[in-house]
Amino acid sequence: MKDYSFIISLMEWSHSRINLYRTCPYAWFSQYIIREDNFSNFFSEYGTFIHDLLAQFYKNEITRDEMVMLYITQFKTEVASRVRAKTFDSMREKYYDAGLDYIQTFEPFKFSKILGVEKKVRFKISEYLFTGFIDLCGEHENGDIEIIDHKSAEIKPRSKKKEPTKTDEELDEKFIQLYLYSIAIFDEYGKYPKYLTFNSFRNGKIIREEFDAEKLEMAKDWAIRTIKRIEKDKSWNPNIDFYFCKNLCNSRNTCEYNND
Numbered sequence: 491m492k493d494y495s496f497i498i499s500l501m502e503w504s505h506s507r508i509n510l511y512r513t514c515p516y517a518w519f520s521q522y523i524i525r526e527d528n529f530s531n532f533f534s535e536y537g538t539f540i541h542d543l544l545a546q547f548y549k550n551e552i553t554r555d556e557m558v559m560l561y562i563t564q565f566k567t568e569v570a571s572r573v574r575a576k577t578f579d580s581m582r583e584k585y586y587d588a589g590l591d592y593i594q595t596f597e598p599f600k601f602s603k604i605l606g607v608e609k610k611v612r613f614k615i616s617e618y619l620f621t622g623f624i625d626l627c628g629e630h631e632n633g634d635i636e637i638i639d640h641k642s643a644e645i646k647p648r649s650k651k652k653e654p655t656k657t658d659e660e661l662d663e664k665f666i667q668l669y670l671y672s673i674a675i676f677d678e679y680g681k682y683p684k685y686l687t688f689n690s691f692r693n694g695k696i697i698r699e700e701f702d703a704e705k706l707e708m709a710k711d712w713a714i715r716t717i718k719r720i721e722k723d724k725s726w727n728p729n730i731d732f733y734f735c736k737n738l739c740n741s742r743n744t745c746e747y748n749n750d
Contacts (some may be wrong), residue, residue, distance in 0.1 A: 494523050498721055503620045505667040508716045516728035518640050518720070520741035528740040532571040532582070537642035539568040540589055540691060541625065544640055547598070548607045548626055557700075565589075573735050585692070599638060599689075601628025611674035615710050618717055624671050625689075634684035637699075638670055645690040647697050664688065665699065669709035672701060682706070741746045 501507075501522070511518040521528060543560060546552045552560065565586060572578055609624040627637040645664065649655045654662075668686040676682050687698040728747045735742060 495721065497523060498535060503618050503717065504583055504622050505670050505711070505713075508720075511669075511720055512731040513734065514731075514739065515720075515723060515726045516747065517673075517739050517741055519726035520745060522623060523726075530571055530583075530622075530740075530741050531644065531738055531742075532569065532573050532578075533738065535569045535571055536585055536589070537640075539565070540593070541640055542584065543593065544625070544691075545608045548604065554593070558590070561590060561593055588692045592694055596691070596694070599628065602631045603629045603638070605629055605635070605679075611671060611678075613670075613674040613677055615670070615673065615713055618714070620670065620713075622667075622671055622674070624674075627675070627683075630684075635675060635679060635681065636685040637668055637675065637683045638687045638689055639668060640689045640691055642692050643690065644693040645688050645695060645697055647695065649697075661697070662705070665705065666709045666712055668710055669706045670713060672706060673710075681711070 507518075507522065510521065530673050540561075543552075543557045547554065547557050569582075569585075573581065575581065605627040606624055607626055609627050610621070611624060612619065612621050614620065624637050625640045627635065628638075629635050641664075645661065646657050648661055649658050651658075665686060668683075668688075672682050672686070682703075685698050686700060686701060687696065689696060728745075730747060733743070735747070739745065
C-alpha cells in the first residue's frame with residue numbers, strides 16, 4: 491500500500507480528528523488522506539445550528555427572542571438531512587422540541603469577563619501541533635477560568651459510585667477534549683481552567699467538574715498514543731457499525747464497505 495507518512499507528518503491535529511480514527515480507521519483514511527467528498531448528517535446539522543445560535547447570543551449579536559425566532563424559521567433549512575430509520579419523523583420532532591425548549595428557558599452562563607466565543611486555539615503536545623475551538627470560555631470574579639463545550643448529545647452526570655460505571659467511563663472520554671483545550675488556556679493565561687463544563691443542551695444538563703492535573707496527563711497520553719497508531723497504520727481497516735456507517739459517517743455515500 492502507498493506510504494502516506496509524509497502527509498500525516500504535516501498534519502495539524504485535533505480532538506475530533508483523533509477521535510474519528512478511534513471510531514473507524516477507514517473513515518479517518520477516507521476523510522483525511524484520500525479526501526473523499528464529505529456528507530453531512532442530521533445530528534451534526536442539529537448540533538451546528540444550535541451552536542451557531544448560542545455563539546451569536548454570547549457575542550451579543552442576537553437576543554434570546556431573536557434566537558428563538560431564528561430557530562423556528564430556519565430549522566427546516568439548517569437541519570435538512572434525514573436518518574435511515576422508520577421513526578425518523580417522530581425523532582426529528584423530539585429533537586426540534588428539545589432545542590426550542592432549551593433556547594426558550596436556559597439560564598445563560600455568567601462571567602465577569604468572557605474570554606472567547608468559538609475561541610480558536612493552537613497548542614502543542616510533545617512535537618505535535620493541535621488546534622481546536624472552545625465554544626465558550628470565561629473568567630469569574632475570583633479569577634477562576636471556566637471552559638464550556640455545548641453538546642447535542644444527552645450527557646449523563648457522573649454516578650459517584652465507588653466503582654466507575656460505563657457511563658462514568660464514557661464521560662471521562664468526553665472530558666478528554668476539554669483537557670486538551672486546557673493546555674491552550676495555560677499557554678495564554680498562565681493557569682489552567684478551574685472548571686471544565688459540558689452544556690448538554692438537548693436534555694438541559696450542565697455537567698461541571700474541577701480540573702484534575704492527573705486527568706490532563708492521561709488526555710495527553712491518549713492523544714499521543716493514538717497519533718502513534720495512526721502513523722504506523724498501513725491497512726486502515728474499518729470498524730463496521732450499522733448505525734454509524736448508515737447515518738453518521740461523513741464518507742457513508744462513497745465508502746466501499748458501506749453496502750446495503
